[in-house]
Amino acid sequence: MKLQAVIFDWAGTILDHGSRAPVAALQEVFEGAGVPITVDEARLSMGIAKRDHIRAILELPRVTEAWRLGHGCMPEEADVSALYADFLPKQTECLGNFSNVIAGVPPVAEALRSRGIKIGSTTGYTRPMLEYLMERARKQSFAPDCAICPQDVPGGGRPAPWMCYLNAIRMEVSPLWSMVKIGDTPSDIEEGLNAGMWTVGVTRTGNEAGLTEAEWNTAIAPVRQVVIARAEKRLRDAGAHYLVESAGECLDLIDEINARIVSGEKP
Numbered sequence: 001m002k003l004q005a006v007i008f009d010w011a012g013t014i015l016d017h018g019s020r021a022p023v024a025a026l027q028e029v030f031e032g033a034g035v036p037i038t039v040d041e042a043r044l045s046m047g048i049a050k051r052d053h054i055r056a057i058l059e060l061p062r063v064t065e066a067w068r069l070g071h072g073c074m075p076e077e078a079d080v081s082a083l084y085a086d087f088l089p090k091q092t093e094c095l096g097n098f099s100n101v102i103a104g105v106p107p108v109a110e111a112l113r114s115r116g117i118k119i120g121s122t123t124g125y126t127r128p129m130l131e132y133l134m135e136r137a138r139k140q141s142f143a144p145d146c147a148i149c150p151q152d153v154p155g156g157g158r159p160a161p162w163m164c165y166l167n168a169i170r171m172e173v174s175p176l177w178s179m180v181k182i183g184d185t186p187s188d189i190e191e192g193l194n195a196g197m198w199t200v201g202v203t204r205t206g207n208e209a210g211l212t213e214a215e216w217n218t219a220i221a222p223v224r225q226v227v228i229a230r231a232e233k234r235l236r237d238a239g240a241h242y243l244v245e246s247a248g249e250c251l252d253l254i255d256e257i258n259a260r261i262v263s264g265e266k267p
């Protein structure tokens with residue numbers, strides 16, 4: 001048995017260095033509802049289906065309390081629905097500004113294919129958002145063999161394993177322990193672990209670092225160290241088998257995991 005497939009996350013892993021698009025849209029929506037949220041509050045549950053993500057933000061004690069003070073009542077499911085309805089067009093509108101493919105990802109994908117490895121993907125975005133990003137990525141020379149969003153599976157998105165399972169089914173690859181999940185949030189790692197796959201956490205280009213490529217390039221060394229250390233801790237605590245700064249730099253790691261699979265090891 002050898003490594004059969006790699007399942008990539010989208011924002012913060014394949015494209016959108018720093019996973020900035022969701023933060024911008026979420027902050028705008030909560031601000032519009034009179035309950036502004038911080039960047040950290042927006043980022044905490046990143047990666048799960050966007051409706052679930054909005055509910056998770058509302059359930060943060062500080063946000064619940066701010067909502068109660070501002071609205072005179074506790075937030076309810078109807079508020080989740082209203083925020084989500086507001087969120088959808090806002091997120092779609094700003095996706096185009098955050099759709100640059102991360103450096104090194106297209107050549108990595110090409111190298112994986114040359115090794116006979118299939119390329120799957122999962123996301124917390126909706127199908128129309130995913131389709132839009134796939135089109136943008138295609139123009140930048142990246143196209144996966146499969147792309148699944150939470151609405152494609154009855155059980156919904158992360159941390160449940162269903163999106164990973166559907167990738168395996170659509171790409172006709174098995175067993176699950178011959179597959180790798182790579183992503184930039186704790187929910188990505190949990191998804192991969194729940195699916196019985198090897199997991200790789202992305203530090204520098206993802207949600208846990210939160211910096212655009214330009215911000216990273218101009219950051220001074222001590223700032224970079226703090227940012228990477230914080231991202232590493234969050235992803236390691238989630239149970240990641242391996243960490244890498246960028247999916248565009250994961251090829252050696254993939255070869256290492258392949259060697260472990262070939263020797264009969266399981267995650």
Ligand SMILES: [Mg+2]
Pocket residue numbers: 009010011012013019047183184185207
């Ligand atoms: Mg992501």
